[in-house]
Each structure stands twice: as structure tokens, then as C-alpha cells.
Amino acid sequence: MKANPVTIKRALISVSNKQGLVEFARGLRELGIEIISTGGTSNLLREADILVREVEEITQFPEMMDGRVKTLHPKIHGGILGKRDAHAEIAKQQEIPWIDLVVVNLYPFADTIRKPNVTLNEAIENIDIGGPTMIRSAAKNMQWVTVVVDANDYGKILSELREHHAISFKTRQSLATKAFQHTSAYDALIHHYLQKTDTDQSSEFPSQIYLVAEKQADLRYGENPHQKACAYRFQEYFPSVMTAKQYQGKPLSYNNIVDADAAVGCVREFSETACVIVKHANPSGVAIGGNIQQAFSLAYQADELSAFGGVIALNKICDEATAKQINEIFFEVLIAPAYTQGALAMLSAKTNLRVLELPELMHKASLHEYKFVEGGVLLQDKDYNHISPSDLTVVTQLQPNKVEIDAAVFAWRVVKHAKSNAILIAKENRTVGIGAGLVSRIDAVDMAVRKAAKNLPGSVLASDAFFPFRDSIDRIANLGIRTIIQPGGSMRDEEVIAACNQHGIAMILTGKRCFKH
Numbered sequence: 001m002k003a004n005p006v007t008i009k010r011a012l013i014s015v016s017n018k019q020g021l022v023e024f025a026r027g028l029r030e031l032g033i034e035i036i037s038t039g040g041t042s043n044l045l046r047e048a049d050i051l052v053r054e055v056e057e058i059t060q061f062p063e064m065m066d067g068r069v070k071t072l073h074p075k076i077h078g079g080i081l082g083k084r085d086a087h088a089e090i091a092k093q094q095e096i097p098w099i100d101l102v103v104v105n106l107y108p109f110a111d112t113i114r115k116p117n118v119t120l121n122e123a124i125e126n127i128d129i130g131g132p133t134m135i136r137s138a139a140k141n142m143q144w145v146t147v148v149v150d151a152n153d154y155g156k157i158l159s160e161l162r163e164h165h166a167i168s169f170k171t172r173q174s175l176a177t178k179a180f181q182h183t184s185a186y187d188a189l190i191h192h193y194l195q196k197t198d199t200d201q202s203s204e205f206p207s208q209i210y211l212v213a214e215k216q217a218d219l220r221y222g223e224n225p226h227q228k229a230c231a232y233r234f235q236e237y238f239p240s241v242m243t244a245k246q247y248q249g250k251p252l253s254y255n256n257i258v259d260a261d262a263a264v265g266c267v268r269e270f271s272e273t274a275c276v277i278v279k280h281a282n283p284s285g286v287a288i289g290g291n292i293q294q295a296f297s298l299a300y301q302a303d304e305l306s307a308f309g310g311v312i313a314l315n316k317i318c319d320e321a322t323a324k325q326i327n328e329i330f331f332e333v334l335i336a337p338a339y340t341q342g343a344l345a346m347l348s349a350k351t352n353l354r355v356l357e358l359p360e361l362m363h364k365a366s367l368h369e370y371k372f373v374e375g376g377v378l379l380q381d382k383d384y385n386h387i388s389p390s391d392l393t394v395v396t397q398l399q400p401n402k403v404e405i406d407a408a409v410f411a412w413r414v415v416k417h418a419k420s421n422a423i424l425i426a427k428e429n430r431t432v433g434i435g436a437g438l439v440s441r442i443d444a445v446d447m448a449v450r451k452a453a454k455n456l457p458g459s460v461l462a463s464d465a466f467f468p469f470r471d472s473i474d475r476i477a478n479l480g481i482r483t484i485i486q487p488g489g490s491m492r493d494e495e496v497i498a499a500c501n502q503h504g505i506a507m508i509l510t511g512k513r514c515f516k517h
Contacts, residue, residue, distance in 0.1 A: 005166035006144055011101035012055075012076070013045075014038045014131065016108055017151065022048045024103075024154035031161055036099070058097065080137040084144045101157075101167075102138035103148045106131045106186055113193050114237040120197060127190055132183045139176035146172050149182040188212045189235050205379060211370070216242060222254045229254045239360030240264065244335060247344060249354030252333070255280075256311065256354060260333050263313035266417040268362060269386075270315060272429075275299040276417075279310040282436040286414045288429035293322040298430040300329065303451055311335070315362055318343045326353075337361040371517075385512060387412055392485070393509045395497050400483045400506040403428065404460055408485040408508055411462035416514040422464040423448040423472075425481065427455055441465070445472045449479065456480045464514045466490035473499035482506060487513045 011033050015021060025035055025045050035052045037045060045052045058075050079099040082091050107128040112118060138147035146167045148157060160167055188210030195206055213232035222229035233242040241260045263278040270288060275295040277285045285302030289295030292314055300307050311333040320342035326334060327350050335356040347355050371378040389405050411426035418424060419437035423444040426432060433452030435444035457480030466489045473496055488509035500507045
């Protein structure tokens with residue numbers, strides 16, 4: 001492997017993103033480096049009075065087929081791929097000029113597929129072919145060739161050339177590594193898009209998965225101060241915390257992002273005006289209100305102690321009255337689809353509050369979710385299952401009334417977002433007690449009951465999975481809980497139902513479990 005510095009005599013430049021290009025090309029010409037270019041890139045350089053040769057002068061072959069064929073030619077790829085020691089005579093015979101620097105970035109496929117109503121044909125026309133081929137050729141031949149795919153590296157290249165009149169192998173290898181990362185991410189994004197739009201495959205799990213994400217930010221630390229962390233955002237656009245606009249406050253922490261994501265996921269359950277407050281990835285209070293201020297107030301009152309330092313998600317515009325109320329309490333993050341100017345002005349007084357805006361907050365982000373385990377990743381459908389009163393089966397002598405059924409449906413929509421084992425107690429359209437992440441179901445019952453306290457009479461209880469024993473039913477007897485909603489399916493369902501009948505409690509079965517691990 002040749003590891004010596006390489007002098008740059010000739011560069012090929014063909015870029016879609018032309019940021020910083022004129023200054024870079026001018027710097028190359030000042031160093032006496034010949035520039036070869038194509039189409040729009042060469043036009044831009046000529047307009048800037050930078051001397052450039054067209055690729056067609058080298059290949060003696062015109063750009064054709066609407067630009068689909070222009071650099072796919074032996075005189076280009078031979079000049080990039082050839083070994084300067086072993087292939088010098090062949091290059092001389094075939095009049096192939098060596099190309100020492102390849103500056104290429106690719107058609108904007110990611111930007112194209114983010115456009116609303118983009119067609120398959122539009123997407124396909126933005127799949128670059130010649131660009132990835134040149135990048136891969138140059139990266140493979142890093143012994144002699146320097147490849148640049150990122151405008152942020154222009155300054156580094158010019159500095160090294162000005163100082164040493166050559167590019168070191170260390171730099172060439174680093175840029176080659178970056179180049180293969182660039183092309184592999186590009187191909188993975190295309191694969192993912194086509195797989196998603198293929199009606200024969202879109203509902204199936206692929207045989208291989210490629211996660212294409214760009215580094216968005218270095219985080220101060222991870223879950224704990226001794227853990228390093230950073231945030232990545234998928235190249236394919238999903239409206240999420242990662243795409244939200246931040247108006248104020250310190251950068252989001254690792255735990256802020258996790259909690260805000262949980263809050264957004266929960267508030268998306270509701271088309272009605274709703275507020276979700278999350279603490280440590282679990283909802284502490286959720287409510288529907290006649291307006292957003294009322295929804296926030298009810299969600300906060302559900303568990304004032306746990307709400308301290310939590311994350312708020314609103315699914316309607318945050319107005320001044322709501323902002324004023326939020327300002328009275330310490331919260332880490334607030335996220336909403338929009339804010340009034342008065343609300344933003346008022347919230348600005350809380351400099352430590354991270355205020356995020358996500359206009360598409362109510363849009364479902366993706367169909368699947370990933371969970372990483374040591375040595376692999378799990379992929380599953382997101383739990384977008386919704387229930388309505390018509391989906392429910394009452395299995396007890398006592399029949400719940402309409403108010404209790406509506407409250408049970410509300411409770412079920414929220415308990416889906418609490419870590420299992422989860423028990424949630426609700427009254428009308430607000431939570432009053434949540435027991436989440438407990439290792440036994442009866443412990444979760446005890447926690448939810450303790451949190452609900454004086455709000456138990458007339459309430460409903462939701463369980464994310466079946467009751468394995470009747471002990472949980474016996475525990476809530478005589479507390480005023482009128483209705484239970486749960487999946488059913490236990491070997492002891494009859495025993496559990498009998499306990500409800502004995503204590504005068506209505507029980508509703510959903511037939512579906514909603515574990516969240």
C-alpha cells in the first residue's frame with residue numbers, strides 16, 4: 001500500500017450541492033491544479049472566471065440521454081482507478097490522464113423524497129449513478145487519489161496543499177472512509193424508499209435493514225454523566241422531536257429527547273384537545289380539556305409531585321394563558337404544534353425551559369420501531385391499534401354506563417404508553433393514578449391506587465395485560481373503582497370475573513394486550 005503524500009495536478013469536480021465550490025475551485029487553480037468538470041458545475045465555474053475543461057474534451061464523447069451518461073467512460077474511470085506504478089504505460093497508450101482529486105456529491109435523493117406528493121418517477125430520476133461510481137473508484141484508489149464528498153472538507157484540502165503541496169495518506173484514507181459512508185448511506189436510503197413503495201414488499205419485514213442517519217448533535221452526556229452520547233436523525237424525514245424547532249433553552253439532553261419522544265407518542269393518541277406530562281419516559285398525567293389551558297391544568301393536577309421537572313406535550317397551539325400557568329412550575333421541555341407570540345414572549349422568561357415547536361406533531365411518524373439489543377436490533381410494527389366502544393366486551397353482571405365506557409377507552413389509550421407492568425386509573429377524561437414499570441401487576445395496582453388517593457370513587461382502572469390472579473381485584477374492592485378494562489386471556493379469567501361480580505365491579509375486555517417494554 002502506497003502511503004506517501006500525493007501531489008495533486010488534476011481534479012475532477014462534479015457536484016449537486018455547490019456550497020463553497022467557487023472559492024474551493026479558485027483555490028485549486030491558484031495552486032496550478034487543472035480542473036475537469038461537467039454540466040452545471042462547469043457553467044458555475046466559468047461564470048466565476050475559473051478555467052475549466054469539460055469532461056467531453058477528455059472522453060471525446062458527448063453528454064447524452066438527458067445527462068444520464070456523461071462520466072461513465074474509460075478515460076475518466078481509468079484516470080481515477082489506475083495504479084500510477086503498474087498502469088502508467090497503459091494510461092499513456094490510451095491517452096488517459098491521471099485524475100488525482102475527485103470532488104463529487106450526489107443528486108439530492110433525500111430532499112426529493114421529502115417533498116409532498118413526490119412521484120416514483122421523480123424519485124428515480126434523482127438516483128445518481130455516475131457520481132457514486134466515481135466516488136467509489138476514487139476511494140478504492142486512495143493510494144493515489146483524494147476523494148471529497150463534503151464541502152466542509154474543502155478548507156482542510158486547501159490548507160494541506162498550501163502547506164505541504166501534497167495530500168497525506170492519512171487524509172486520503174480518512175476521506176475514502178467518509179466517501180464509502182456517503183455512498184452506502186445513499187444506497188440504503190434508495191433501498192428503503194423503494195422497499196416502502198413496493199406494494200409487494202411494503203408490508204413485509206425486509207431480509208436486511210439499513211439504518212441511514214446523520215449525526216445531529218453531540219450531547220453533553222447520555223443517561224448518566226459518565227456516558228458519552230450523541231443524537232442522530234434519520235435521513236428519511238419523520239416529523240419528530242428530532243425535527244422540532246427549538247425556540248429557547250439549553251440543548252436537549254439524552255433524557256430530554258427520550259422523554260419528549262414518549263410525550264409526543266402519547267399525545268398523538270388524541271384528536272381532542274389534550275396534554276401529556278411525562279417523567280422518566282412514563283406519563284405522569286394525561287388529560288383532555290375544553291381548551292389547552294384546561295387540558296394542561298388537569299394533566300398537572302393528576303400527579304403534581306411527579307410532574308416537577310417533567311416534559312409537556314400539547315396537541316394544540318399553546319396560548320398565553322397556558323404559558324402563564326406553565327411558567328409557575330419547573331419543567332424541562334415543552335413541545336407543541338405552535339405558539340402564539342404572547343405565549344413565546346411569556347415563556348422566554350423561563351430561560352431553562354426548552355421550548356420546541358413541531359407543526360406536524362399530530363402526524364404519525366413511521367410504521368415501525370426499532371429496539372437495540374446486544375448484537376442485534378428488534379423491529380416491530382408500532383402499536384397504532386385503537387379501540388372504540390363497539391370493540392369492547394362486557395363480561396360481568398354489572399354493566400358500565402356510557403360515561404364509564406368513555407373513561408375506559410380514554411384510559412386504554414394512555415396505558416399503552418406506560419411501561420409494563422402498567423395499571424392506570426382514570427376519571428372521565430383525565431388520569432388520576434398511574435403505576436408503571438413494576439415487576440408485578442399487584443404492585444402496579446398498589447402504586448396507581450396510592451397516586452389516585454381521593455379520586456378513586458367513580459373511577460375506571462386499565463391494565464395493559466390480563467390479571468393472572470384475582471388478588472388485584474380483591475385489592476381494589478370497596479375503593480370506589482366502578483369499572484376495569486383489560487385484555488383478558490388469562491387461564492384464571494373466570495376467577496377474575498367472579499371477583500368483579502362479587503365486589504360489584506364492571507369488567508370490560510379488549511381482546512388485545514398493550515405491553516410497552
